[in-house]
Amino acid sequence: MNTSSPRDGSREVDPVQFRLALSQFATGVTVITTRLADGSFRGLTASSFNSVSLKPPLVLWSLGEGANSMPVFSGNSHYVINVLAAGQAELAERFSRRSANPFADTDYELSRTGQPILKGVAAWFECHNRSRYPEGDHVIFVGEVEECAVHPQPALIFHHGRFGSTQEC
Structure with a gap:
């Protein structure tokens, strides 16, 4: 059931103010990885990760509709959400850039x-690409978790434009 409706508001939200307000919310940092039919890997950094349901086990993340990797993640049946550990900011940066192969030294x-499951992560979730919902300028991916693991350690967070750690909490 879709309960959303378009707003008829004539007032525009200031995009600079909106981004500044969003930066006040600390988020975890993930790298979403997948394998293509030709055997190559793709991955991207995402902080838009959240749980949806325990039964069945569902999680979500979102991707800009104009992202180069949209066809890859829309078309693949599975992906892994890697929750980065506190010391993995370099991985977050590497997978956020367009580079020839961010897996080369990973x-x-x-x-x-x-x-692909990245080594040293705090947790990972292997998901079946269950559904996708276009909203605004992003697509929300809902994954059904088929397997997961946790490696207890401080996680990497992003707050106010900087990386930090849950160890600081």
Whole structure:
């Protein structure tokens, strides 16, 4: 059931103020990874990760509709959400840039379905690409978790334009 409706408001939100307000909310940092049909890997940094449901186990994340990786993640059946550990800010930066192959100097292992799981992460979730919902200028991906693991350690967070750690909490 969709309960949303377009707003008829004539007042525009100042985009600078909106981004500043959003920066006040600390988020976790993830790298979403997947394997293509040709065997190559793709990945991107995302802070738009959240839980949806325990039964069934569902999580969500979002991606800008104009992102180069949109066809990859829309078309693949599985992906892994890697929750970065406190010392992995460099990985977050590497996967946020357009580079030839961010996996080149990255340690990873393969999941049971062949998806890349980054080594040293605080947790990971292997997901079936269950559904997608376009909203605004993004697409919300809902993944059904098929397998997950946790490696207890402080997680990487992003707040006010900087990386930090849950260890500081």
